Amino acid sequence: MIRLFGLILASKDMARILLRLQPKHAVYDMTQRFFRLFSAAILGLFVLGLLAVAPLEANQGLFWLVEDNTGKKIYLLGSFHMGKPEFYPLRPLIYEAFDNSDQLILELDVSALNTVEALKIFDVGFNPPGLKLTDQLSPQTLELYNRTELPGVRPILNSMRPWMAAMTIESLALANLGFIEKFGLESHFTNRAKNLNIAIAELESPQEQVKLFTDMTDQEQDHYLRATVLELTLPVHPIERYAKLWQEGDAEGFYIAITESYNEFPELNSLLDRLITKRNHTLCQRLIPFFRREGQTFFTLVGAAHLVGPEGIPSLMAKAGYKVTRL
DSSP states (O other), X not given: OOOOHHHHHHHHHHHXXXXXXXXXXXXXTTHHHHHHHHHHHHGGGGTGGGSOOOOOSSBOOOXXXXXXXXXXXXXXXXXXXXXXXXXXXXXXXXXXXXHTOSEEEESOOGGGOOHHHHHHHHGXXXXXXXXXXXXXXXXXXXXXXXXXXXXXXXXXHTTBOHHHHHHHHHHHHHHHTTOBGGGSHHHHHHHHHHHTTOEEEESSOHHHHHHHHHTSOHHHHHHHHHHHHHHTTSSSOHHHHXXXXXXXXXXXXXHHHHHHHHHHOGGGHHHHIIIIIHHHHHHHHHHGGGGGSSSSEEEEEEEGGGTSSTTSHHHHHHHTTOEXXXX
16 A cells, blocks of 8 residues: 655645635636536545544644753644544643743744745746646556546646645545545634734745655656545545544654555655655744744644654754653
8 A cells, every 4th residue: 555645744845835825826727627627537436435533522642842941841732734634632731832922933824825925936836838747657647647537627637746746636536535624723713823823933934845845856846746546545534644643643653654655665764754854954943943932832833744853843943951740
């Protein structure tokens, strides 16, 4: 079984921007028809995945506290950028920590990005005139892509680079499973921050996140699209397993599942390393200066894949000398 959700978790801010753009971009002037046709095409592939994870009394989440020697605090909550209603409520401890924080820190504040800026950023994901998606695929990937049921979708996908097409297919598949931005952790806490007048900061820029994909080699893009299409053949989408582990607060199980992404599709190891492991070090270095900022407590939301394992942000903060507590 192929599990690419480590990659999905790492790319979901870009997917959220992409979905926000669809009603306004000329390429997406058939968005509503696109969603309906795509839903019909893959509904049968995801019947088991549509069964909701039974909600716990309160979802545990993946939650840590990092403290320096002066008592300043940075909370770390693993995020699903797209979620379901049954993700809520979270534990009271999480809300107490958030409501008493001076600032919310996100990977990227998508709500602050206007449509014009986003369109300029995503222009790099579309092909120049005369070049089609199918012109850029290996024979193996092209054969698989052509055998995949995607009625009404191909004209749109054919205008995209392979990485953009893969992200679009994956994002729409997740939407059909009920994972939508409205119920993602970022949307949930961004709205709460605005209601409580809590300031918002971000660790990355849209340009940085897009560059993670534009820097992919042609071979990596080909493998990424192939793996994404193969996931459509699974009886249950991997996100359902990850959601359950997150709801149960099972960081160890979550890390095992992420590791399987590396083991089961080795062609993407280098890409996953850049999107997750190496990026963890960068995110960690950008979090540390918040201990020197005005304010006593900070609440950070990053993709759940960035928090687990020996190279996760909590482990890296502990190695840097900070006190780290699993909550």
